[in-house]
Amino acid sequence: MAGFGEPGSTPVDASGMTVGVVAARWHGELTDNMLDRAVAAARACGARVVVARVAGSVELPVVAQAMARRCDVVVALGVVVRGATAHFDYVCRSVTDGLTRIALDEGKPVAHGVLTVDTIEQARDRAGLPGSAEDKGWSSTVAALDAALALRQVAASANQRLGFAT
Template identity: 65%
Template sequence: MAGHGAPEIKVPDASGLTLGIVATDWNAEIVDQMLARALDAAADAKAVEPTVIRVAGSVELPVVAQALARRCDAVVALGTVIRGGTAHFEYVCKSVTEGLTRVALDESTPVAHGVLTVDDQEQARARAGFADSTEDKGYEAVIAALGAALAIRSLG
């Protein structure tokens, strides 16, 4: 199971940091829960009220993440890609991962990859931060992005 060996989540004091969140409309039940947990994490970390943008699907995440990265200290991309019977899953996952990585490097802004890439709905629910979930990827993505933004800020 993913998450094995993960460090304990330590909520940073991100007072004053700005956060952008871009989330997909696909798989709304899962992504809406992840977004709710991401907003909880931002509040727990005392970040400025996040800017939230919704997009149709995961392929649209990188371009909006880039626009947010130009305005915010940290960005989180949230979505769920569920494997189907075609190669489309691999293309989407690769495109999103490479796109978000490129945005982070090009803009020198942390971009957390909170896009679940799973085989089925059950795996997505297990990672989405529901009361019975084993993982909370929306929350974790915000904590990771804000922590990286604080690390960059500490470099002066």
């Protein structure tokens, strides 16, 4: 957690959009709260919400891909805490590569709201709990919706330049 530089997470007008939120059940106290915050953010932005739960973070990309085919944006939420083995590195790389590939392949924002931390205390500080320094459920959702709006602007301006109606 950098602790500085966040652009803010003020709700955007995403009326008519659908947000798919997929959350891991591993570290349930934290992911349940992150899911609640993501749903609250989507609703504050005027979007509809579809929710799916999976066992752990490794399972997030496959469900995120299915959601990306049906929703305007996807938010993937999970917690991966470093342990004494290389498993942390494999999980983090797999999840990050998978979510990135989905966003690029589907042309839709896929928010990476997976906390990759050294300690459970670091995760608590980012999970949007009372007293947390960050709220990744909320901020990931607003960021994804903001990106979807930017994609719509790009498409509209390209159509206008080419003489197509929007």
